[in-house]
Amino acid sequence: MSIEQAYNNWASQYDTNKNRTRDLEGKALRATLASIPFETCLEIGAGTGKNTEWLMRKAMLVTAVDLSEEMLKRARKKVNSNKVEFIQADITKDWDFKTQEYDLVSFSLVLEHIENLEHIFKEAAAALKPGGHVYIGELHPFKQYTGTKARFDTEEGRQEVECYTHHISDFSQAAKQCGFKLVDVNEYFDDNNRNDIPRILTLLFQKSST
Ligand SMILES: C[S@@+](CC[C@H](N)C(=O)[O-])C[C@H]1O[C@@H](n2cnc3c(N)ncnc32)[C@H](O)[C@@H]1O
DSSP states (O other): OOHHHHHHHHHHHHTTSOOHHHHHHHHHHHHHHTTOOOSEEEEETOTTTTTHHHHHHHOSEEEEEESOHHHHHHHHHHOOOTTEEEEEOOTTSOOTTOOSOEEEEEEESOGGGOSOHHHHHHHHHHHEEEEEEEEEEEEOHHHHHTTOOOEEEETTEEEEOOOOOOOHHHHHHHHHHTTEEEEEEEEEOGGGOTTSOOOEEEEEEEEOOO
């Protein structure tokens, strides 16, 4: 099943199923970006809008992009503001959905579905103003090494969504090649238990200001 079809199927239960990864990433995004100022945000893989409302409250404008029309349908219902525009698009193609240069490009739980990180960082660099930030909140690769991946249950059985494992160095090297510097890295644990394997990895990169 394609990734687009999988999320179209998952959409009706995405917000209501027990999902520690979804919930912990929401906390991680808020903690990471609380002190970062931005007026314009390009939210990649917005899904059902879990983070869109929070981003919208900080920003003047949010362009929220996703591959799945069914996920976006739910986001449009949840977020009713003329500060947000929702766009259906595939980020593995050219990013012709940009409407301007942004202060922030955010990725929450989407890059595990993308094989080629170089293309993504190249497009993110082109989408950002000088000095702009890239936020990444992902299922931690350590979790992926143990077999955890995006999945949901249906009447026909468990559906797994196509995923790629990116090591921490894969993110940092791809970002470096596109002129970003790493300004923050953090790990989030279930129940804050730091003896456990971390569930969420966050990375914050900044584009050079010249
Ligand atoms: C696990 S959901 C995360 C949604 C939301 N960001 C959150 O944290 O709850 C992953 C999202 O990435 C989107 N996605 C996957 N591949 C994509 C692609 N190639 N282009 C755009 N969006 C994509 C899916 O449609 C899905 O909505």
